[in-house]
Amino acid sequence: MNKLKFLSESLKNLKTVGTVTRSSQFLCEKMVSYVDFENSMLIVELGAGDGVITEHILKKMRPDAILLAFEVNPKFCENIRKSISDPRLIVVEDSAEKVPEYLAKHGHKQIDNVVSALPFVSLPDELGDSIVRTCKDLMKDGGRFVQVHYSLLTRKLYERIFGEIDIHYEVRNIPPAFVLVAEK
Numbered sequence: 001m002n003k004l005k006f007l008s009e010s011l012k013n014l015k016t017v018g019t020v021t022r023s024s025q026f027l028c029e030k031m032v033s034y035v036d037f038e039n040s041m042l043i044v045e046l047g048a049g050d051g052v053i054t055e056h057i058l059k060k061m062r063p064d065a066i067l068l069a070f071e072v073n074p075k076f077c078e079n080i081r082k083s084i085s086d087p088r089l090i091v092v093e094d095s096a097e098k099v100p101e102y103l104a105k106h107g108h109k110q111i112d113n114v115v116s117a118l119p120f121v122s123l124p125d126e127l128g129d130s131i132v133r134t135c136k137d138l139m140k141d142g143g144r145f146v147q148v149h150y151s152l153l154t155r156k157l158y159e160r161i162f163g164e165i166d167i168h169y170e171v172r173n174i175p176p177a178f179v180l181v182a183e184k
């Protein structure tokens with residue numbers, strides 16, 4: 001999806017999208033650099049948008065792994081389906097709170113890693129708490145929850161659920177972004 005279309009779709013849905021620019025190549029690369037792809041058979045992406053991080057995940061994923069990518073915006077889902085053709089990708093046009101339901105539906109019990117761009121700052125607190133907690137419960141020991149944010153306002157959410165987290169910074173993005181890495 002080009003920048004203008006992303007901008008227009010974001011402006012129409014600012015509260016759920018949480019930004020007006022898609023993640024830069026540098027930010028996408030930084031996000032996926034914290035994922036152990038060698039030992040990941042099932043990766044969950046939350047808030048896939050137009051698929052910009054999705055493509056980076058698929059590039060690094062094992063040939064026999066599966067990516068479940070959750071996105072609530074129908075236009076973004078349509079764009080992913082049109083632009084990415086990869087049998088390892090399952091686009092879930094539904095809310096991230098339904099991760100357990102879709103995991104079971106596709107015959108999986110455990111998540112190896114989560115990559116998320118969900119705008120937790122603008123989602124209700126209880127919803128954010130429940131999504132992160134549910135993912136942690138389903139993740140393997142040692143699995144990582146990698147999250148992008150434009151501020152550290154929600155840092156406590158991850159600390160409360162995972163304990164200590166690592167925080168990285170990518171300046172080559174508009175706006176500059178934090179990458180939070182929590183390990184189970």
Ligand SMILES: C[S@@+](CC[C@H](N)C(=O)[O-])C[C@H]1O[C@@H](n2cnc3c(N)ncnc32)[C@H](O)[C@@H]1O
Nearest residue numbers: 016017022023047048049071072073095096117
């Ligand atoms: C900050 S954008 C990130 C888009 C893209 N991954 C990127 O990095 O450019 C957040 C995305 O989360 C989606 N989203 C918001 N709430 C959601 C939910 N409950 N479940 C799934 N996706 C959601 C929005 O529609 C939006 O596309």
